Structures are given as structure tokens and as C-alpha cells.
Amino acid sequence: MNEEQDKKSIYKKWWFWVGGIIVLFILISALGGGDESNTNQATQIQQQQQAESTKPASEENTETITTTFDIPVLLDKNISYFTPVFGEPVNENPEPTDIAIQTGVETWIKRFEKDGYAIAVTYNINSGKVTEIFLSKGTYAMPLEETWITKNEVNDLLKRGNISKEGSGYYYRFMWPIQDKNKYTGIVVQKEPFTGFEGNQLCNGYPDC
DSSP: OHHHHHHHHHHHHHHHHHHHHHHHHHHHHHHHHHHHHHHHHHHHHHHHHHHHHTSOHHHHSOOOOOOSSOHHHHTTSBGGGHHHHHOSOOSSOOSOOHHHHHTTOOEEEEEEEETTEEEEEEEETTTOBEEEEEEEESOTTSOGGGGOEEGGGHHHHHHHTTOOTTOOSOEEEEEOOTTOTTEEOEEEEESSOOBOTTSOBOOSBOTTO
16 A cells, blocks of 8 residues: 555656646747747847838938920020010010111020929021020029029029039020129020130030039
């Protein structure tokens, strides 16, 4: 009888230890899985923060500048094209005066405005052919000084006119006012190269290049 009780006692102790080991294993597995899950989550958060910190500034604040006047295309148009597209000219004398015709003036200017920008279109009186276009910011009703731009704004103005250094078939020059050579009045664009006083071809871009 005592021998049988001893066997039962040994069995109980054995199952007690086996059960304890199983429980301990389960606890270790659960804790290990939790640590792994937390680690993965922390890694994902860190990767996301790094991606956001290295995101280019251009993706965060990107302002699309649209073309207001497609100057290269407009250079090939006849002056009769402009009014139906851009409305009536805003200058007081869009048509050549009698005095101008009598004195043999060959070119005239019509001015148009759109979306806060303006163009002065110079054209041949007899043929109607456009010879140059001056693009500027603002309207002709504004004080002249308020339409001038800084060097930080020249790229925006180029985009407004669809003008670039890589463009072909035209030449352009920024013009500055006598009063302030740190600013520009606008861009003159024409099909013929710009030349200096001695007949040398000038570069595209700034007046001082």
C-alpha cells in the first residue's frame, strides 16, 4: 500500500513539473512574440518618420505655374489673331494714328491683359506681322513700379510666357528700369537675335549678360 502511494506521489510530482515547464514555455513564447511585434511596429514607425524627413521640399509645397501667354506661338501669329482670343486691346490707341501713318511709322503696339499679366505686341502696320512681344506682370492700370519683378520672380515670368533657355526660334531679354537695376520691367521676346551697339549678338537673359 505504501509502495502504491509512493508511485502516485511520484506521478503527481512528475506531472506537476511537466505542467510547469509547459506553462513556462507558453509564457516565454507569448512574451517573445509580443516583443517581436512591438519591435516590428517600432521599426515601421521609424521608417515612416525617416521617409517623411527625407521627402523633397518640392513634393510638399508644389505650386503649378501655368502658361498665361504662349509667347513662342504668338510670335508666329498675325495681329488680327489677338483680339478674338484675348479681348479688346487695353491701350488708348491700338490702331495707328493718322499722324503715324503720314510720318511713315512702320510698326505699332497693341496691349492685352490676362490673369494678372500683360503683353505689348509690336506688329508691322502694313503686313500685320508680329515683330516682338513684351511680357510683364500686373496690369497697365497699376502704377509702373508695382509691375516690376525681382530676380527671384524671373523664372515664374518665364513660365507664364512658356519661355526657356532651351527654346528655339526666338530670343529673349529681361529689361530693367533706369530707376532700379535690381529689378526688371519684363521680358522682350523676338525672332531675331538681340544685338549691342557695335552689332554684336547679345545673350539670352539679363541685360548685363
